[in-house]
Amino acid sequence: MKNIKRVILTQLHIDRAQAANEVRKRTGAKIYSHWIEAGYLAQKPRFLGPPTTQEVQEIVKKSGLSVEELAKKFWSIIWSL
Numbered sequence: 001m002k003n004i005k006r007v008i009l010t011q012l013h014i015d016r017a018q019a020a021n022e023v024r025k026r027t028g029a030k031i032y033s034h035w036i037e038a039g040y041l042a043q044k045p046r047f048l049g050p051p052t053t054q055e056v057q058e059i060v061k062k063s064g065l066s067v068e069e070l071a072k073k074f075w076s077i078i079w080s081l
Helices: 014-027 035-041 053-063 067-080
Strands: 006-008 030-032
Touching (some): 014 035, 053 067
Parallel strands (some): 006 030
16 A cells, blocks of 8 residues: 555545545545545545435435435436436
8 A cells, every 4th residue: 555656536425535535644645636525635524424314314304305206306317427
């Protein structure tokens, strides 16, 4: 791992930004990313992991739609990415 000099993050994935921080700590590598991702690299806001099932259920409940309705409404958007 000591041979790693640079890490280039090509897309925003908060969990990968945190993994890149770990690589930087272990190797001293320089991290390159889009400016939007810079906040996550600085851990502001701090990434605490993906939402729990309960948190997702609360978000769905607040939306006023069922999981099925949300899936039907947004599924085409997700698959077009």
